[in-house]
Amino acid sequence: MGENLGLTEAVSIALGGMIGGGIYAVLGVVTRITGAATWAAFVLAGVVALCAAYSYIRLNELADQGGGSVTYIQCFTGNETLAGMAGWTLLFGYVGSMAMYAFAFAEFAISFPVVPESAAGLPLRSVISVSAVAGFVGLNLLGARATGTTENVLVAAKVLVLVLFGLGGIAYALGISPSPPDVGAGRLLSTSPLMAAGVSFVAFQGWQLLFYDQERIVDPGETIREAIYVSIPAAVGIYVVVALATVNLAPEALTTHPHTALKVAAERMLSAVGIRRLGGLVIALSALFSTGSAINATLFSSGYFAKGLLSKGFLPDRVGDADADGVPPRLILGIGAITALFSAWGSLDAVTSFASLAFIVVFGGVSYLALRQRAQSSVHPVPPAVGLVGAAGFFPVMLYHLYAAERNTFYAVCALAAAVVAVEVLYFERSTLAAEITEFEDLVDADVDPDIDPDVGLGSE
Incomplete structure (x- = not known):
């Protein structure tokens, strides 16, 4: 596509990548951790994401070449293995994000009264999630993608629905209650907002998609x-008003139906004017559309990101041809298959936590690289330091929360992380490992005395 993208289209891509599915997928998970202080968790995560974005921007200027995290690690450390492992970690983060969107897509789909939760004894949530991923894989194989103008309209519609819901919900809550809205003041000085900020971090990753499309x-x-x-401050503002509205309108739904609490809150708000069902329908349709478009956009961008890894030799040649026009079909099929597996097998908590950890690690690493360049006049040390400290703080606190409160999720996340790291090490250190195995075999062979008859001691005929 030869279309050039200006500032409006760039904002749409970045903002759409963040709010396209994030708020619908993570709100319930985050609220279970920190309750009415969820808005504070989004603010914390947004500040760290903004500081990490500053680091990306400065490194992009210094490197004078596009490519994002992998390129910066190559350029400023010269460590190919580290760059490749960061690329794989980021790619798995995108897969986790898409699985999270697919999970939320299915949850809102079965929230419609006409859609059953199971059929023939088979839970439809997993079936719908996998079907959604398969559908968007098919669209990407056909080369379908929204133009810049279409993206502007779509993102504007999604933002409008959420802003109207958030502001309307807060106004409604103020009107029906003599006391001010609950902002979770009792939790603000606890560690729960920090824990929740780590989990919500995946909702702030869409902006970096811009760095993979700089030629357009x-x-x-x-x-x-x-x-x-x-886009990042705008996303924070939207998340804050939506969180405040939902917490104050449907606190019980966040406990009983956390994944679709926005729908319940919208129904309650619009019941006052006699259009309860319409409110729920609008939010549910918006959620389906937003999570679906988020799967499509992330699949498209992650496909090109993976093609870049392939061209750098960070992915095996058998997964596709790096010289092919567009994204090699095998790459799209492979990414789609892993995403479908995650969405069918994992819980939303596990998938969200794993994806957030992946982005925390990469964003923290890029912040560290930028901090190392603080001697450059264009790099102010404070934003990279905040990004690094924030990421370093989110990681252990988030793991502690999972271990203490969600032990099964903790084990699932650790298993996923261990598997990813093991595969990365085996792939990127395969030459070193092969050389060490050969050296070990040579040492074993050298220890065998050639003058000893191997048949001695075995008896004779």
Whole structure:
């Protein structure tokens, strides 16, 4: 596609990547951790994401080449293995994000009265999630993608629905209650907002998709910088008002039906004007559309990201041809298959936590790289330091919460992380491992005395 993207389109891509499915997928998970202080968790995560984005912007300028995290690690450390492992970690983070969106897509689909939760003894949640992923894999194989103008309209519609819901919900809560809205003041000085911020971090990763598409962006350095500094604060604001509205309108739904609590809150708000069902329908349809478009956009961008890894030799040649036009079909099919497996097998908590940890690690690493470049006049040390400290703080606190409160999720996340790291090490250190095995075999062979008859002691005929 030859279309050039300006600032409006860049903001749409970044903002759409964050709010496209994040709020519908993570709100219930985050609220279970920190209750009415969920808004504070989103603010914390947004601040760390903004500081990490500053690091990306500065490293992009210093490297003078596109490519994102992998390129920066290559450029500023010269460590190919580290760059490749970061690339794989980020790719698995995208897979986790898409699985999270597919999970939420199915949850809202079965929230419609006409859709049963199971059929022939088979839970439809998993079937719908896998079907959604398969459908968008098919669209990407056909080369379908929204144009910049279409993306602007779609994102504007999604933002409008959420802003109207959030502001309307807060106004309604103020009108029906003599006391001010619950903002979770009692939890603000506890560690729960920090724990919840780590879990919600995956909802702030969409902005980095811009760094993979710089050749189509007009004046990419300046445009990406402005788009990110607009989109992240806007996403934080939307998350805050939606969280406050939902917590105050449907606190019980966040406990009983956390994945679809927005729908319950919208129904309650609009019941006052006699259009209860319409409110729930609008939110549910918006959620289906938003999570679906988030799967499609992330699959498209992660496909090109994976193609970049392939061209750098960070993925095996058998997964596709790096010189092919567009994304090799085998890459799209492979990413789609792993995503479908995650969405069918994992719980939303496990998938969300794993994806957040992946982005925490990579964003923290990029912040560290930028902090190392603080001697450069263009790099102020404070934002990278905040990004690094924030990521370093989120990681252990989030794991502690999972261990203490959600032991099964903790084990699932650890198993996923261990499997990913093991595969990465085996792939990127395969030459070293092969050489060490050969050296060991040579040492064993050298220890065998050639003058000893191997038949001695075995008896004779």
